[in-house]
Amino acid sequence: MPAFDLSLECASIVIVTTTAVTWSLLTLAMRYFIRLKINGPLGCDDYACSVATVFAVAHSIVTLCEIAFGFGNRKTDGSSLFSEQVGPYVTNMLYTIAITFSSLSISYLIARVVSKVRHKKVLAYLIIGATACWGLAGVITWAFQCRLPHPWNIDRPRHCISLVGAWIGLSVGHAALELANVVLAIAVVWKLQMxxxxxxxxxxxxxxxxxxxxxxxxxxSALR
Structure with a gap:
């Protein structure tokens, strides 16, 4: 995208990010319309989805700011701190929060559907609790990934945790929680008379x- 002085990679990120934000906001608006006009009332699943969308949009905004400050381009003394350290530090936390509330939205939806089936409702809330703990652990991990007072300074590896190891651990936990949601949803749906x-x-x-x-x-794979 020469007109904006962006590399092809950065231009692709801008296009995908702005498209994803637009669709996310449209989808949330449609969800609220359906809940308020057709199939209400609003529930915890809707509120969790709203929070997830807010943090996802915030993540996208920070990502675009990183690009504006030189992310994906050659290093410059004035832009490298934000684009290579502070920006990723913030986006890691925003990403984790967005994913957490996105998963919670599904779990709360399942809990709403099985509200009269005690054992499945208990399972749904166990997944909700595990997801909340996973999200809290993820945010704390990124918030204190390196020694204070500059936890974003990853140029000092000896003062930081293994970022790849942290991503692997959190990703495996996230995959397990998503799979648990899907398995529980299948178990619930397959019992329905339809x-x-x-x-x-x-x-x-x-x-x-x-x-x-x-x-x-x-x-x-890219991080490794």
Whole structure:
């Protein structure tokens, strides 16, 4: 994107980011319209989805700021601190929070559906608790990834945790929680008295959550 003095890679990030933000906001607006006008009331799943969207948008904004400060381009003395240290430090925490509330949204939705089935409701809330603990652990990990007072300064490896190790641990935990949500959703849907075709469509809808996992593990491969 020569007109904006961006490399091809940075231009691709800008396009994907702005497109994703637009679709996320449109999807959230549609969700609220359906809840308020057709199939209410609002529940914890809707609020969790809203929080996830807010933090995802914030993550996207910081990412665009990183690009504006030189991310993906040659190092410059005036831009490297934010684009290479502070920016990623902030986006790691925003990403973790967004993913946490996104997973919580699915868990709360399942809990709402099985509200009258005690053992499945308990399982749903166990997943909710585990997801909340995972998110808190992730935020704390990134917040204190390096020694204070500059926890974003990854240029001092001896004063930092293993960032690759942290990503691997958090990604495995995230994958397990997403899989637990999908398995519980399948167990719930398959007990419903409805045609198999309709059940299959609902199962596929829940299973699309697993599409977030390949990019996660591709990121791990890139980090290594």
């Amino acid at each position: 045609p198999v075709k309709d059940k299959s469509m609902i199962v596929v809808a829940f299973a699309t959550r697993l599409l977030i996992l390949p990019p996660t593990f591709m990121r791990l």
